[in-house]
Amino acid sequence: MxxxxxxxxxxxxxxxxxxxxxxxxxxxxxxxxxxxxxxxxxxxxxxxxxxxxxxxxxxxxxxxxxxxxxxxxxxxxxxxxxxxxxxxxxxxxxxxxxxxxxxxxxxxxxxxxxxxxxxxxxxxxxxxxxxxxxxxxxxxxxxxxxxxxxxxxxxxxxxxxxxxxxxxxxxxxxxxxxxxxxxxxxxxxxxxxxxxxxxxxxxxxxxxxxxxxxxxxxxxxxxxxLNIGDFLGEFWPPQFTWPKSLGQPSSFNMGKALIETFQIAIVGATVGCFVAAPLSFMASRPTAPNAAVYWISKSFLNLVRTIPDLFWAVFFATAVGFGKPFAGALAMIMFSLAIMAKLLSETVDAIDLGPLEAARAAGATHGQVIARAAFPQVLPNFIAYGLYVFELNIRASVVIGFVGAGGIGRLLDERRQFFRWDEVMAIVLVIFAVVLVIEAVSIYARRRIA
Amino acid sequence: MTVPDLAPDAIPDMARPAEPLAPKVIKWAVTFGILIPFIWAVAGLEVSPSRMWAAPGQVWVLISGMFPPDFTEMGRLMTKLLESIYVAWIGTLIGAMFSFPAGFMAAANISPRWLVAPTRAILSAIRAFPELILAIIFIVPFGLGPFTGAMAIGLHSIGTLGKLTSEVIEGVDDGPLEAIGASGGTTMLRMRFGVVPQAMPNIVAYWLYRFEINVRASAVLGLVGAGGIGAEIVARLRFRGDWPKAGAALILTIVAVLVIDAASAAIRRRIITGQPSQSPISKWMTAITGSHRDPRLTADPS
Amino acid sequence: MSRIQFTGTTVTYPGGLTALKDVDLVIEEGEFVVIVGLSGAGKSTLLRSINGLVPVTGSVTVDGREVVGASNREIREIRSDVGMIFQTFNLVNRARVINNVLMGRLSMVPRWRSMFGLWPAHDKEIAMQSLERVGIVEKAYVRASDLSGGQQQRVGIARALAQEPKVILADEPVASLDPVTSHVVMRDLQRINRDLGITTIINLHFLDLARQYGQRLIGLKDGLLVFDGNIKDVDDDVFRGIYGRAITPDDLVEGRR
Structure with a gap:
């Protein structure tokens, strides 16, 4: 026992x-x-x-x-x-x-x-x-x-x-x-x-x-x-069309404004993302060529990220002229750059370092290591982030029109200043629909890639 | 010892495969899918080479016009800046308060289907309205002022935080839930002792993260009369003589945002890892670089 | 002329760890050398000192060219002559097999072409031939992550072959593979050494594989060279000396079945 x-x-x-x-x-x-x-x-x-x-x-x-x-x-x-x-x-x-x-x-x-x-x-x-x-x-x-x-x-x-x-x-x-x-x-x-x-x-x-x-x-x-009915009356019913000839400075119609918004978003996302890609590799430890480049690019990206999109819009509108969609595009470039670089450099931080070593062992230059061993690893993320940035750009470019940077936001601001809440409501509904559609498409596409 | 002879000593006679077509087609389709809209957009925006060429000079004129910044209205600017931060804070609180239950209702592993789908739809509809547009709408009932800004930011935050909260809840380990259920726990008990302890650190981290975003957003809301420093900057930029004052406001905003980001990032890191930063220097470095490796610390900023 | 010569080679990592201490060694052209030793004995460090992937002092020459103190350009030229095979394969999983093999050509093609993936036909041909040599050319357009472990390691070998190297370094090439595949990969390496006359240096921790395929055996212990001789002279006592303990089933690939 x-x-x-x-x-x-x-x-x-x-x-x-x-x-x-x-x-x-x-x-x-x-x-x-x-x-x-x-x-x-x-x-x-x-x-x-x-x-x-x-x-x-x-x-x-x-x-x-x-x-x-x-x-x-x-x-x-x-x-x-x-x-x-x-x-x-x-x-x-x-x-x-x-x-x-x-x-x-x-x-x-x-x-x-x-x-x-x-x-x-x-x-x-x-x-x-x-x-x-x-x-x-x-x-x-x-x-x-x-x-x-x-x-x-x-x-x-x-x-x-x-x-x-x-x-x-x-x-x-x-x-x-x-x-x-x-x-x-x-x-x-x-x-x-x-x-x-x-x-x-x-x-x-x-x-x-x-x-x-x-x-x-x-x-x-x-x-x-309790008194919700009172102010809902101001917004309802939405006015989707309104006469242009009331002596108002309305040089816009909704379709044209929407197209301009899209153009601003496309230019901003495309340029911003492609500028962000090399910057992300510089601002990520495994792929930075040296410590100095790493710190400088990282600090630059953080500074860009600090400034809200609308401030960029104000800034560029002041610099290159009020009411110009060009200013909006420049603002959206900075906006996209900041987001893409942050997301991408964090992804690069987490890549598999093995292929990088293999490429280096095969005698590749630093640029080749990044292009052939690092970039392919993050390419699907890059595309997914790109779509996401475009989606954000649509939302943001709606808004930047407020400070004279073009797009549908400018129209919204104009109607608001006339206290035409029914017309504002119409524009808001259109923006709402566009944002939802873009988001749905973007989510679907990102899911396909992943 | 015998090993199956899988690699014959001679080079095997093997047909080379043809290069598949599909990846090439996709490659070109993507290239043109980006290029053509881009060209269309550039054409539509009337971006002429001369304007591109002139832009850096114009930007430089503006920047040099802002320096040296004029801090004579410091007190007033600080008041406005504080107002922006207050608006962001209250907005975040509203968002946190209401998104918490909403997150549970939108989590598929907790709530029944009939509750999840409509909750998600509502949250996604809320998210579709930018803060600025919500502020414009809220001006009608609530009038001009920071109150309107806080309401707008709060409502938008409910949408974003609700989504993130539900994702955190869906990501919890269901082992403890099962254990509580097996020992006779009710749904409430499973949430209280199974879900909340696991999800709470991440949820709180998201609240802080949302606060960082909201500070930026509320700085902007001043443009529509919803309080804050945004209106100051825009107004100062209208006249060239005021540019140094605009520069001062801009610098104050950037400094405030950087400080808040750094503080919030440090707290988030502590909440999630449970570890304080190793040294003041490393904390300072974190503040400068904003580098966080933990993916939970870098939420989707939607 | 000797191919690879170590003279007083020492490797000290930035953290202060000295992984290789004062090694003197000559490896002749066309040899098939197996390095054994416990993990942490300095096997990987010895290999990586040959192509300058670790901070090395003393002297290492490859084909008469000095690795220590070489400029970036010089070290790249040495590396282009030295193919390397890794325990974890180190493939870009998301890329196709052919693109992984073409990474071996990076030092030979113009930089701008490699950046955009516009490979010259000549280099593509070499990549294809390398794949044929390891018998998986049919997988050329498959994503690397869709292959089995053994197939991935053969892609790794093909990548090294695409460099048209004079030396191949294999760092634990079979440690992540099952016993049968291990033999296949070892036989591939043996055949390449025999057919092409490429100097081959392999780190192994399976003693039976070392005995079955090696010609010359080098033993490392705590960063020191403790054995160097023909594999025929090696018995269990020698292994015991290198390992500092008795041989266990874990040290044999057959023991893992």
Whole structure:
């Protein structure tokens, strides 16, 4: 009979504190703060309470890492934070749920995203890291709630929008720093401590700033949706033909404009792709002739890629003359060049280096190695990318007409300036149809090649 | 030892095959298929040699007119630039929020057929409208301003992100899904513990990638009055005396886009590989070159 | 005159690894040489020092021409006389067989013609003859990826032959092949050596193949030349010495069946 070795003495780890016992008092505490804040009671005790609760919260998150608790905490703080916003909203613009949404949802998304930023770095399982980072966010949101309540109180004592906003911004920076402390005190790697505040703090800050700046409101969208009939009437029915002789500068008809758009796209894609091909090989490590050429071509391509298509159009329209399709073609060349070179050079990065070595061993020059051993490997990709670039060019060349670079965009801009929304609608529908057809053809062709 | 004698010692008598015709035909068809439309297009655009010849000079006049850039309106430009970035951010958030469920609905390995087909059709229809055109339409109900720009970018992002999300979801390993199903998991549980953990890093990376694209797009939307720095540049280019100011705006935009791209690329790399960049220098190099080998880091920019 | 002469040849890679240490060796014209050694012993490096694909110091001469310190043009001229066959075939999978074989002609045709694939008829004829010599001319217009492993390696041999080389270097030519195909490829190489008198140097790690086809055997261990002699003088003890361990079935192509 087989005898087994004596089992080693095993020690069961103590069960982590589930925290539900800790959670309940905290929820009660938050509710109490909320009620008191709403009632408008304020005093020096506030600061102390907020500080204590914040400290306690982080301590609590550190000792408990239970999934259920994480969920409960997230939900609880989301609800309480939303409630706070409802309060503010009701005070400022009358009762809407828009403000509540606008504050809580984006932060929730950023919190989850931050969780994934840190996900791989933790020693624990995926689930546990999600919980940690979600808790980090929840903690942040919770602190936000507490401070915002305090600010709301201050605001009532000393009214002023600016104070509120400033404090809100500062608050979110504080959230980031606090999350950093949290990250540093939990037993995940050092990087979590840096990434979390960056993601949470930065993301939340940008969102709040942006939301304020743009004046976004779910309420407004909702109201507009309710009255959708009013503005649909402006667009409907679309006018596909219109008289030219109204003293308007309409020298265009739709067919002609569409043809011009196609011509711009064709010239842009063709020239751009064929210029991009040699550049891609220069900007890819396995095929670059030397380091200097590699860096220079790579930097050049990155610079070209940075500038949006419409800026190229403005640029060339200014240089070679407004309203000239030639300017549009030049812009589309730069646009195509950037996309093609990026896609192709990344493909070249991944080619099989064996044939290159074989060609070199046979005494081929660098140019021959590229032309005979590297290029054939990426030729199908080159064609597929070319079709894709052409498809993008059609979309882009519709748009560049807006800045005086010719094509159907110019027509669209012209009709828009006369507020002829029905005619705009007709042009939009035509563009829509063209883009869909081109996309379908391009996808079909690319599938055939692959 | 015996080995089947597959290679007779003498050179075998073997007929040489005739060169097949089809590849040649295709080669010529493709050549003309590119060349003829190209010639037609060039003719239609009235690209005369003299104009081609003059273009570099004209471009140089413009570039030299922009330098040295005039940064006297720096504060105003920064405000506009920030507005562009805000619009892109909010647009991306809208896109992320709504494309997430849409991506699940459009993923063939998760959703039933009757849901996948219409969702995909809707997403593809949304994608067909460029942001600029959406902005023009939205100006009617929402008026001029950044709000309209954010709505336009957000809607377009739903289309693109929805497609990418569904592709990521379709690409997940179905082993864990099967395991969860085998242990009695419901569809919701399979998504929560089977799909989301696998797909989430890539999806978040796509959100960031979309943000990079949206920054470029929102810089442009100012042209139709949807806020941002685009209008500044165009307006400044109208008068030659303002060209240095246009140069300043252009430089600011390029710098902002480069910085955002670099930051986003670094974060995406970390999300996907889970590895921080090795050193500040290598990070800086990444920022300069934008080189990422991982194909997941380089999404289809449609 | 000796064909290939190594004098104090050392190869140190940029990472600092010295893969070949001070090798002195002469390979005569028309010889059929087999190099054995464990992986990492420097077999591939020795081959690649002959056509200058690795950073080599000391001296390597091919047909009296020095590889070390040669200009780009000179090194290309040496390479054009040295055909190479690879373990992983190194074919352009998407290209047709004939175009892969024509890569062997790259150093002989004008550059602009090779760029556009406008091969002179003379070079096409040589490519066809090379394919005939390895018996797969009927596959000339098939895509390389559509061939079996053994056929792909014969295309690789044809590519080397198309160079009309004076030397053929084969780097583990059968390591990716099954035993039967391995024998076919080895026999092709043997026949080419016999019929055309091309100096042939082959890296192998299958000892039975080395014994069956080799004439002269060179053993490498940790970058050092540890054995050089006629294959008839080689017994298992010699292999044990080169390998530094007992012979296992994995070292024999028959052992893999």
């Amino acid at each position: 087989t005898t087994f070795a004596e089992p080693q003495a095993q020690v069961r780890p103590p069960e982590p504190r589930t925290g539900r016992t800790v959670l309940l008092p905290f929820i009660a505490f938050a509710a109490a703060l909320y009620v008191i804040g709403y009632a408008g009671e304020a005093g020096p005790v506030w600061g102390l309470l907020i500080g204590l609760s914040t400290f306690g919260l982080f301590w609590w998150i550190k000792v408990t890492r239970s999934f259920v608790d994480g969920i409960v905490l997230v939900v609880a703080s989301t609800i309480s934070y939303s409630m706070f916003n409802v309060v503010v909203a009701s005070r400022e613009i009358g009762v809407t749920s828009g403000l509540a949404f606008r504050a809580a949802l984006p932060i929730a998304i950023i919190g989850i995203a931050a969780g994934w930023v840190t996900q791989r770095n933790s020693g624990g399982t995926r689930v546990s890291t999600i919980v940690i980072s979600a808790s980090a966010w929840a903690g942040g949101a919770y602190v936000a709630l507490l401070t915002a309540v305090a600010v709301g109180v201050l605001d009532r004592v000393r009214p002023g929008q600016t104070t509120t906003q400033l404090l809100t911004f500062g608050l979110f920076i504080a959230v980031g720093v606090a999350s950093g402390i949290l990250g540093a005190t939990t037993n995940v790697s050092f990087w979590l401590g840096k990434a979390t505040p960056l993601a949470v703090g930065g993301g939340a800050l940008v969102t709040i700033l942006a939301w304020n700046e743009i004046g976004f409101s779910a309420y407004e969208i909702w109201v507009k949706l």
